[in-house]
Amino acid sequence: MSGVTFDGVTKRFGDVVAVDQLSLQIHDGEFMVLLGPSGCGKSTALRMVAGLEEVTSGILTIGERVVNHVPPRERDIAMVFQSYALYPHMTVAKNIESPLVANKAARVDAARRAERVREAAAILGLTEYLDRKPGELSGGQRQRVALARAIVRHPEVFLMDEPLSNLDAKLRTQTRLELVELHRRLGTTIIYVTHDQVEAMTMADRIAVLADGRLQQVGEPQAVYERPANLFVASFIGSPPMNTIAGTLSLGPGAATVATAVGAVEVADPGTGVDGAPVVVGVRPEHLDLAPVASAGADGAAGLEGTVENVELLGHERHVVCRVGESLMTLRHPNDHPAGAVGERVRLVADPKGVHLFDARTTERLN
Amino acid sequence: MSSAPAATEPAADPAGTTLAVPPAARAERLRRRLREGGLAYLFLLPSLVVFAVFFYYPLYRLVWFATHQQSRFRNRPATYVGTEQLTETLSGNDFFDGLVHSGLFMVYTVPLGIVLGVLLAVAAHRRLRGIKIFQTIFSSTVASSVAVASVVFTTLVNPEMGYFRDVSWLSLRSGDSALFAVSLSSVWQNLGLTFIVVLAALQTVPDELTEAATIDGYGPVRRFFRITVPLISPALLFLAIVLVVHALQAYAQIEILTGGGPGGATETLLFKIADPRGVRSLGERASLSLGLFVLTAVVAGFQYSMLSKRVHYGD
Numbered sequence: 001m002s003g004v005t006f007d008g009v010t011k012r013f014g015d016v017v018a019v020d021q022l023s024l025q026i027h028d029g030e031f032m033v034l035l036g037p038s039g040c041g042k043s044t045a046l047r048m049v050a051g052l053e054e055v056t057s058g059i060l061t062i063g064e065r066v067v068n069h070v071p072p073r074e075r076d077i078a079m080v081f082q083s084y085a086l087y088p089h090m091t092v093a094k095n096i097e098s099p100l101v102a103n104k105a106a107r108v109d110a111a112r113r114a115e116r117v118r119e120a121a122a123i124l125g126l127t128e129y130l131d132r133k134p135g136e137l138s139g140g141q142r143q144r145v146a147l148a149r150a151i152v153r154h155p156e157v158f159l160m161d162e163p164l165s166n167l168d169a170k171l172r173t174q175t176r177l178e179l180v181e182l183h184r185r186l187g188t189t190i191i192y193v194t195h196d197q198v199e200a201m202t203m204a205d206r207i208a209v210l211a212d213g214r215l216q217q218v219g220e221p222q223a224v225y226e227r228p229a230n231l232f233v234a235s236f237i238g239s240p241p242m243n244t245i246a247g248t249l250s251l252g253p254g255a256a257t258v259a260t261a262v263g264a265v266e267v268a269d270p271g272t273g274v275d276g277a278p279v280v281v282g283v284r285p286e287h288l289d290l291a292p293v294a295s296a297g298a299d300g301a302a303g304l305e306g307t308v309e310n311v312e313l314l315g316h317e318r319h320v321v322c323r324v325g326e327s328l329m330t331l332r333h334p335n336d337h338p339a340g341a342v343g344e345r346v347r348l349v350a351d352p353k354g355v356h357l358f359d360a361r362t363t364e365r366l367n
Numbered sequence: 368m369s370s371a372p373a374a375t376e377p378a379a380d381p382a383g384t385t386l387a388v389p390p391a392a393r394a395e396r397l398r399r400r401l402r403e404g405g406l407a408y409l410f411l412l413p414s415l416v417v418f419a420v421f422f423y424y425p426l427y428r429l430v431w432f433a434t435h436q437q438s439r440f441r442n443r444p445a446t447y448v449g450t451e452q453l454t455e456t457l458s459g460n461d462f463f464d465g466l467v468h469s470g471l472f473m474v475y476t477v478p479l480g481i482v483l484g485v486l487l488a489v490a491a492h493r494r495l496r497g498i499k500i501f502q503t504i505f506s507s508t509v510a511s512s513v514a515v516a517s518v519v520f521t522t523l524v525n526p527e528m529g530y531f532r533d534v535s536w537l538s539l540r541s542g543d544s545a546l547f548a549v550s551l552s553s554v555w556q557n558l559g560l561t562f563i564v565v566l567a568a569l570q571t572v573p574d575e576l577t578e579a580a581t582i583d584g585y586g587p588v589r590r591f592f593r594i595t596v597p598l599i600s601p602a603l604l605f606l607a608i609v610l611v612v613h614a615l616q617a618y619a620q621i622e623i624l625t626g627g628g629p630g631g632a633t634e635t636l637l638f639k640i641a642d643p644r645g646v647r648s649l650g651e652r653a654s655l656s657l658g659l660f661v662l663t664a665v666v667a668g669f670q671y672s673m674l675s676k677r678v679h680y681g682d
Contacts, residue, residue, distance in 0.1 A: 050578075050582055051582075072582045073582070073584035077582065079578075079582050081575045081578070081579060082575075083575050085579035087580075087594060088598070089598065098583045099582075102580065102593075103583070104586075105584075149583075
């Protein structure tokens with residue numbers, strides 16, 4: 001087992017910078033998720049670890065070894081692809097065995113090979129399918145074969161490039177749990193690329209959020225969710241996404257508030273925000289509540305004026321979508337919570353402790 | 368390969384229900400079946416007509432000619448000789464020589480053609496600037512006719528002024544090298560087709576498979592033979608069959624390059640059948656044709672059974 005370190009790693013394709021000065025340390029045995037929208041450079045970063053892409057500049061280390069110019073087969077890594085990339089002309093057993101046969105230098109004798117194939121197949125519940133061809137398997141089973149092919153070589157690092165995105169929703173949830181279990185069992189470092197924040201939140205030890213080839217934030221899932229480092233991370237992580245609205249910060253004697261075009265938002269901790277600064281307020285759907293609109297002027301309380309536009313029932317909870325000025329804001333409530341009726345004028349009140357404050361110019365977090 | 372269950376087949380009626388059907392309904396059902404059957408034959412008719420006109424009738428005439436001896440005098444009818452003419456021709460030296468020449472032509476053109484086509488396609492299957500230009504050049508022989516290509520080749524090996532005039536194994540004047548030289552010209556003429564087919568097949572191999580193989584630890588050569596070749600094997604089978612057919616049917620290039628010479632060294636079976644100098648009787652040529660027909664059928668059957676075991680068709 002080994003950690004992986006990116007030290008100022010950059011990858012350029014012609015004039016396009018896919019990964020820009022990435023510095024990231026992935027610890028030995030860690031489940032690290034690289035998360036970001038498509039085209040953010042996460043797959044390129046993974047492919048550089050695999051050796052499928054050359055590093056343009058910077059230093060990439062696996063364990064103690066700088067691998068910038070080490071060919072893939074000498075890196076002792078295994079990779080699971082989105083399409084599984086199984087060899088269609090080989091049986092499941094041959095597919096799983098392939099890494100043990102392919103590398104002449106690290107070749108294992110036939111008896112040991114058969115044993116390791118059996119072992120990997122058993123871990124992933126594939127024993128009865130060993131003689132089948134990939135074409136005769138379901139998507140979930142193919143996915144397992146790809147995983148078995150990865151674990152059979154006992155690699156230093158697992159690389160996974162959106163391995164669940166070709167599965168249906170139910171199977172994806174199930175496989176997510178199995179991957180976490182597999183990681184717990186093997187303890188091998190996993191670098192996992194996805195654009196799905198649910199996968200990132202549920203599986204990762206730490207998440208690295210990327211956008212436009214740059215690292216935005218690294219941290220434990222809960223920390224990234226609770227204290228997003230900038231506006232991008234704030235709006236990318238969380239479903240429904242964080243509500244944002246621009247305004248001006250005013251640090252009054254009693255409490256800090258942000259004045260927006262459609263009302264005021266109270267902030268418990270303005271952090272490094274200065275009086276009169278243009279800011280963007282972010283509030284998670286679960287930190288917004290509805291209040292009667294009549295009380296707004298009466299006691300001078302904070303709140304955003306809006307109209308209920310839609311109520312989505314999800315069984316265990318309810319999303320109330322309100323039009324506030326130009327934009328839409330979403331509230332998330334338990335089912336028994338009183339919801340507004342569609343078309344009703346309402347006041348949206350944010351929990352001051354749940355208000356995130358971002359610099360309007362740099363988009364960096366202020367509190 | 369997964370085979371879909373025959374879903375359209377109607378379930379057999381249990382005996383009871385069939386008996387219960389009133390006669391009127393049964394007649395209606397029969398009418399419907401006849402109508403559908405008639406429609407099916409109507410749809411089949413065009414291809415049946417084509418087969419009958421261009422295949423079954425000529426085959427029948429071929430057998431007729433092979434079993435009849437033509438009179439030297441035009442107005443005298445041909446006489447029926449049974450299999451006598453056929454066995455005599457097919458056991459003679461003429462047929463044997465043609466068989467050897469056709470066989471050699473096949474051996475020279477098919478493996479070399481496939482190997483060269485694969486090499487070219489692999490070389491051109493990369494994302495490089497200007498690669499389309501090379502791909503166009505490599506596939507250009509598809510667009511040139513056999514006659515034009517043969518004339519170009521004749522010029523190249525012309526003993527007085529040809530670029531390859533000193534290359535003895537390309538000489539069309541020597542009985543030892545002529546067949547090989549003609550074969551080489553055919554390999555070159557078929558190269559465009561082979562190149563295009565293999566390149567298209569290579570482009571269907573997903574990048575991720577090659578990458579997975581790279582990470583598994585296959586070197587480029589083993590990766591090619593263990594992963595790529597099995598995946599393009601349907602295209603290779605197709606090419607093997609097409610090139611064998613091309614080899615057995617080669618005529619124009621032989622006629623243009625050597626006219627069957629020197630000393631009959633490039634007379635393949637088909638060339639003897641076409642018999643441009645008119646040295647064989649119609650009955651002999653028909654017999655040779657039947658021989659070639661059987662040979663082609665045997666080769667195709669052999670190829671299909673041998674290669675289809677090793678060919679992988681998708682999933």
